[in-house]
Amino acid sequence: MGGxxxxxxxxxxxxxxxxxxxxxxITIRTATVADRLVxxxxxxxxxxxxxWSLDEERAAALRVTTASWLxxxxxxxxxxxxxxxxxxxxxxxVAGAGVxxxxxxxxxxxxxxxxxxxxxxxxxxxxxxxxxxxFRRRGTARRLMETVIGWARSVRLESLVLHAAPDGEALYRxxxxxxxxxxxxxxx
Ligand SMILES: CC(C)(COP(=O)(O)OP(=O)(O)OC[C@H]1O[C@@H](n2cnc3c(N)ncnc32)[C@H](O)[C@@H]1OP(=O)(O)O)[C@@H](O)C(=O)NCCC(=O)NCCS
Numbered sequence: 001m002g003g004x005x006x007x008x009x010x011x012x013x014x015x016x017x018x019x020x021x022x023x024x025x026i027t028i029r030t031a032t033v034a035d036r037l038v039x040x041x042x043x044x045x046x047x048x049x050x051x052w053s054l055d056e057e058r059a060a061a062l063r064v065t066t067a068s069w070l071x072x073x074x075x076x077x078x079x080x081x082x083x084x085x086x087x088x089x090x091x092x093x094v095a096g097a098g099v100x101x102x103x104x105x106x107x108x109x110x111x112x113x114x115x116x117x118x119x120x121x122x123x124x125x126x127x128x129x130x131x132x133x134x135f136r137r138r139g140t141a142r143r144l145m146e147t148v149i150g151w152a153r154s155v156r157l158e159s160l161v162l163h164a165a166p167d168g169e170a171l172y173r174x175x176x177x178x179x180x181x182x183x184x185x186x187x188x
Contacts, residue, residue: 025086025087025088026084026085026086026087026094026095026135026140026143027084027085027086027087027090028082028083028084028143028144028147029082029083029085030080030081030082030083031074031080031081031082031083031096031098032074033070033071033074033075035081035083035093036066036067036070036071036074037063037067038083038093038096039066039067039070039081039083039096039098039128040062040063040064040066040067040070041063042095042096042128042130043062043063043066043127043128043130044059044062044063044066045130046128046129046130046165047062049130049165049167050165050167073100077101078100078101079098079099079100079101080098080099080101080124080151081096081097081098081099081128082096082097082098082144082147082148082151083095083096084096084131084135084140084143084144094131094132094135094140095130095131095132095135095140095141095144096128096129096130096144097126097127097128097129097130097141097144097145097147097148098126098127098128099124099125099126099127099148099151099152099160100124100125100127101122101123101124101157102123102124102125103121103122103123104121104123105121106118106119106120106121107119107121109158109159119158119159120158121158122156122157122158123157123158123159123160123161124152124157124160124161125160125161125162126145126148126160126161126162127162129141129144129145129162129168141168141171142171142174142175145171145172145175146175148160149175160177161180161182162177164177
């Protein structure tokens with residue numbers, strides 16, 4: 001997976017001087033275990049942008065433990081990630097998204113045509129969706145999510161799930177994600 005290129009500029013660039021020129025193109029590639037530090041940075045920055053006020057000690061702890069988790073999970077195929085980088089400066093990763101694969105118990109599910117089939121429980125949770133602030137609103141997260149969905153189809157997953165932050169909800173809805181009845185218990 002890789003080599004998908006885009007150069008779309010959002011309408012807001014008409015008024016934003018900081019927007020990059022039309023020639024700025026972004027390439028999406030699959031992440032490797034060597035990218036674990038940038039993915040760990042995305043994850044930490046994502047939580048901060050979602051409202052978690054992490055002091056530097058806790059932010060560093062999240063980065064270190066995430067990188068270490070990825071070092072184990074990526075070679076096993078338990079985590080698959082994608083990174084968006086500038087074509088002009090490939091060392092500059094501007095956004096990312098990933099999935100954690102998980103196998104759940106089989107369950108009945110209704111297909112688009114209304115019939116019911118038994119799903120084997122091949123599911124992934126979408127995580128670490130993050131775009132660097134100066135690269136936002138130019139379609140990068142959308143392209144990453146389209147890549148994730150395309151990949152999920154290609155490996156024949158049955159569903160993708162995610163927990164939407166307010167900034168991401170419109171994007172996920174526009175791609176076809178729907179609210180479910182999931183509940184959570186955290187008093188453990
Ligand atoms: C959410 C986020 C990943 C979007 O990244 P992005 O690259 O700017 O997204 P895109 O440019 O692809 O935008 C796609 C759509 O998302 C929506 N969107 C993007 N940013 C949004 C925001 N801040 N508020 C509401 N909707 C937003 C828009 O509907 C947009 O469609 P449009 O192009 O028709 O306007 C980015 O704002 C971010 O990193 N936020 C902080 C971390 C976070 O909340 N991650 C999501 C965790 S679930």
